[in-house]
Amino acid sequence: MSTILQVSSRMRQCANSLESSSIQAALIGPHAKILRSKIIPTPTVMTETNSRHLSSIQHNPRWRASGVLDSYIAQPAHPISLRQLVFFGGRNLDDKKIINSANYVRTELPLRIAHRIRDMQKLPYVVVTNRHLSAVYELYYKAFESFRKIPEIKSLEDNEKFCEIVKTALQEHLTVIPSLAMGVLECNDLVPSHELDRFMNVILRSRISRRVIAEQHLALTDTFNSPFHFPDSVSHQPHEFVGEVFLRCNAREVVEQVGKHTLELAREANGSTSPIPEIQIEGRLDTTFPYIPSHLEYIIGELLRNSIQATIDHHTPLSTSSLPPIKVLICHTKEHIIFRVSDQGGGIPVTELAHLWSFAKAPRAANYLQNFSHVPKMAATLQELQKTAHTHSRRESMDTSLSRLTSRPPNLRLGMGLPMSRVYAEYWAGSLELHSLDGYGTDVFLQVSKLGNKCVLFADGVPS
């Protein structure tokens, strides 16, 4: 303000002087210019930078008539009991059952996807226009449009065509999880963390339900078509798989396999000379139960990966002595299997505990985003199929989105292992709890429902 007063008084002085007007004008000019610049702010000019920014945030979403979507959303999802799903295909698969299954999938998938599309539509505009989330949105809409237009399946031939469509969609959607995760990390300063977490939980739970329904149908079709399938004969070997569900999943075997695999990855990543902790398994080792191996392998894999990496990081200075082992306890009740993974990796500091279960990871988002770009084939769209590392899956040539994640090296921290694992655990009426002994180590308790349990309803996972 004082500058303005100074300048304007100077102008008055000039004006009051007895100089000729032209000299006055010449004297006043520069002062007036200064005065003008101090009182009236210079308008923002369309610089090169500004122009680029504006065009980058321009967005032309395809406006689709939302009437169709509205009509689908008006219908609730139809939950199917897992018992029905699993034992449906048991020994009496016939044409009719396959066709029924196909039509259930045909109608259920677009219904459930419609609900999720609406969820995304309700998020703030600035969030859904994030490039990763926008890609997911487009994928979902495309799937919705394509599935809702499929006519009723009436023959096995129709079913074959249908299965091809399903397979393609499953493949295309493999990038959804990393895209969602990266999108959420990039948007974590636009929306409160808890809202982003709620959104992620809902969309991931629904995704599990759709993929399991779809994969189960594909597996049943496979079984039906397989040359060894004789519908009326008594088979000599008990059916080990019903679709994706492995009826006699052995807890110890799963932990051993996953443990071996994760330790190998750790060895590769940390150098073959550095010590690697041992994994010791104790408890009720004869436990078998029906489960979907890829889910269990993912969760156990994440937990072991965390423990192994923490143990290595915490003890590296004293690398001459052997590292304390990771102890996995397996036990079971009538309805649940319990895994306890205990490590001596130094525990988790109190300051980090708050963000452990969040997908939004507020303070460390940048680190995690960086790491995403290092995961093999995470960001790119899929071109070819890839063999999975896990032989339990019936369709070995089928790449699953989880296998992509489980084959990454353990020191590549994406920050979503725990929240993702919890989504999977809770989906099957289970739970995931973590207890940290700050300065010593961490205990994680995974509880899963035995899948034969009739209480597990195979719902969309979300109350509509």
Add this chain to the structure above:
Amino acid sequence: MYRIAAAAKPSQRPLVRCVSTTFNSHGGTGSASSLEGYTPPTTSPANDMIAQLAAKHLDRLSLKDLIRFGRPPLSTQSLLTSARFTREYLPVRLSRRIRALRNLPYIIVSNPNISTIYNNYIDSLSAILAFPAGSLTSLTEESKFTELLTEIVNTHSNTIPTLAKGFLECRGYTTPGEATKFLDHHLRARIGTRLMAEQHIGLHLASVPQPPTVSVPGKSYIGTVDTELRPAEIIESCASFVGDICELRYGARPKLTIDGNPDITFPYIPVHLEYIITELLKNAFRATIEANSPVPIIVTIAAAPGPPDAGGITIRIRDQGGGIAPDDLGHIWSYSFSTFNGSRSSIGSGNSGHLEGVDDGAPDGGMDAMGRFTESAGALEPSSIAGLGYGLPMSRAYAQYFGGSLKVQSAYEWGTDVYLRLKGVGLDGL
């Protein structure tokens, strides 16, 4: 001290008898319809001395507050400041407890056990108020004041079992939710009240020379805080004590090993840690013995890096005693819930249907639990091997008082892990 208390009795009447005073204010001449000569009472419970004291501002007691005068022996000035502080704020705390008690349903406070506690608080408040605040200017007066505090602390040492008995007897007259709410609030507030008194007593004993018959706190103590508390030591002594009770009752004692970092020390209040560890070990020992498990109980001590008030200490107690049944898990934090003797008398389980079906078990289970109350007194509370049903919720209250936590994780049909986290206090060169 009692002489002073007796002299204060006349002023005590308005506290308990204001109901009858109101009714008789017009002299009771028998003219029932006329209210002539009726003068409304000038004080009502809403604004009487209790209410006024209770409304005063109160800061939460922190470990930092407790050590603010530095290491004893304190200067006379500091000791008198501490005494004056206690003289000022203890009445506020006591009044709040009285206010909470007198807001309970009439039928509950009429219960002889509850009524005893209520009168104890009134008596203690009277005694303190009768001690002239302005007289705390010399060590002689301060010594008298400390004697008074000691008596008050002793009077109230049996509050928990007495309240427990009372609430158990009143089970039918209140909802589980109301009972839990009251007990939780009351017992947590009680921690602070006792601490305030005991802290001054401890500082006094360490600052003013005592005859050899009186036990004084050790060199590392600042009142009730041991600046060099070694958790492993507490665990060992509690294990020995609980093991003895086990042998008495079951004829066997389970093994216990300590791993992690047994040598660490941190500043904390030993009697609190002792209480918590004793209760937790009681649960672990009982489960282990009743499951006939040969596996020892493993206690792991972890110290977070950094100052003691940052990450603090975490103690994990791991047993293989068979875990907690899923049906019971929802009740473990309820007051007076106990699986001892197969009984399930629960206050605050939130499942009122649960209470109905408990009649068959309650008299025996309940009585047996009460019988335990009379067993040998421990440092803080009377001990029993089990059956009180207050162990877990009280332990959690103690743990949480200074910002810690207590979590229970059970693997049913295998065992239980309990995680106790405590924050110490930075000594800042003390």
